[in-house]
Amino acid sequence: MKDSRRGRVVVGALLAAALVLITVDHRSGDTPVLGPIRSFAAATFGTAEQATASVIEPVGRFVRALAGASSAQQRIAQLSAENAKLRKELIAQRLDKRRAAELDGMLGLAGRGGYQVVPAQVIARRSAPGFEDAVEIDAGSRDGVRKEMTVLNEDGLIGRVVQVTSGTATVVLLSDPASSAGARLEGGNELGVVSGLGEGGNRGRFIKFRLLDSTAPLTVGSRIVSFGSVQGVPYVAGVPVGTIERVEATPGELTRTAYARTFADLTALDVVGVVVRGPSRDPRDSVLPAAPAKPAKPDQPTGQARPNEQDGRSTPNEQARPSTPNEQTGPASPNELTGPASPNERTGPAAPNDRTGPSGPNERARQDEQPDERA
C-alpha cells in the first residue's frame, strides 16, 4: 500500500511537471530555459543518430531490398520475358532480311531471264539418304503451280515440280539421282544432259554432266545453263545450272562426262521460285551471273585464253563478234535452241534483250551464229 501511495505521489508530481512543461513550451516557444535543453538534446541525439545511421545505412538498404524483393522478382521476370521477346523478334527480323535478300536475288534472276515466277519457300525436305532429293514448297495449284514446272532460286536451277496440291508442291531437286535435264554449255551450242548423283555427289553439291558430242571441247570452269525442253516443260531454257569442276577422260565413248558444281546450294534451300511461264525467247547465257561474281570460274580465260583449243571450231565465226551482242541473241535463238519456245508466241515479259545488252560481254558474241554446228 505504501508503495502504491508513493507511486501515486510520484506520478502526480510528474504529471504536473509535464503539464507545466507543456504549458511553458506551448506559450513561449524557445525560452531561455528550454531552448538550451533542446539544443543540447539535439546535439547529443543528433550525434548518436548520425553514427548509427552511418553504420545502419547498408543494413537499411538490405532490408529495403528484402522488402522490395517480391516486386523486384516480378520485375525481373517481366524484363526477362520482354528481353526474350525482343531477341526473338530480332532473330526473326534477321531471318526475314535474309529471306528478302534471297527473294530479291531470285526475282532478279527471273527478271534477267524473263521468267515469270511464283515465289515460294521450302517447308520440308526429304532426307532419306541416297534415294531421292526432294523438297516441299509452300506454293501449290492455288498459286498457279502445275506439274513439271521449273524451280529456281537466286543462284540457278533447283529442280522441277512433280506433285502439286492446292497449297504445296513437291520439287525433285537436280541432285536427285533419277532426275536429268537437258543442258547447254555456256557460250556454245554443245548439248548435254545433267543428272543428279544423289549421295555420291558430295551431298548434292555435284551433278553429272554428259556432253553428247564427245569431240566437243569441255574444260573445267565452263558454265552450264539449262537447255530448255519443249514448251519449257519441265525445264525452261537459260537457267544457270553449274560450273564444270572435273572432266572425266572417257576415250572411245560416245559421250563425255564431267562433274559440275551447281550454282544453287541444293542442300540449303529457302526461298525458291517456280517458273510459271517461260520467256518468249531463250535468254541464252544472259541469266548467268556476271563473270567476276563467280570467282570459282574465270570467265575471261575461258573465253579468250583458250580459244585455240576449246573453241577451235568457232574461231572462224569470230567475225560474228563485231555484230552487236544484243542482236545476236535474238536471231540466234529461234534457230535452234528456242525453237520450241518461240512458237508459243508467249507475250510474257520479253526482258532478255535489253538485259543482254549490258550484261552480255563480248565473249558471248563470239560464238553464237552456228547453225552448222548443230546440224
Added chain:
Amino acid sequence: MGRNLGTAALLFVAMVLQVTVLNRLGFAVVPDLVLLLVIALAAARGAAAGAVIGFLTGLAADVLPPADHVLGQYGLVMCLIGYVAGRGAVRAPMLTVMTCAVCAPALAVGVGALLGDPGVDWGAFEAVWPGTALCNLVVAPFLVWGVNALFRVPRRPRKKALVLGGRRP
C-alpha cells in the same frame, strides 16, 4: 545505480534505433520500441519507478531531434503509461503489458489532439492506430522477455506477486 544507468543506456539506444532504423525501414507500420521498452521496464520495476522512467524517457523523446511538438507531451503520455503498467503488472503482468501496448498509441494521439497538434484528427488516428497497436502487440512479448532476461529483476516481483495473490483471497 548500475541498473538505472543500464536502463538509461538501453532507452537511449532504443530511441536512436527507433528513429534511425525502424522508422526508416519503409514499412507502413513499425512498433514503437521506446514505448514498449518503457512498458516492459515499468512492469518489471513497479509503478513509481515506471512513472519516473516514463517521464524521463518521454522528455528525452520530446527533445529527440526530429521533433516539433511541445516539450512534455510524450513525457505526460509515457509517465501515465509507465505508472499504469507498473501498477497493473503486479497482478497480471502480460495482460497489462498487452493492454498498455495497445492503448498507448491511442493515448499519445489523444494527448496530441488535446494539445492542438496540427495533423492529428480522427482520420489520422484511424489510419495509424490499428497497425501500430497490432505491431506493438506482436513485438511486446519479446521485449518483455528481453528486459526480464537483461535485468533479472522481474523474478522477484513476480514471485512476490504470485504469493501475494495467493495470500489475499
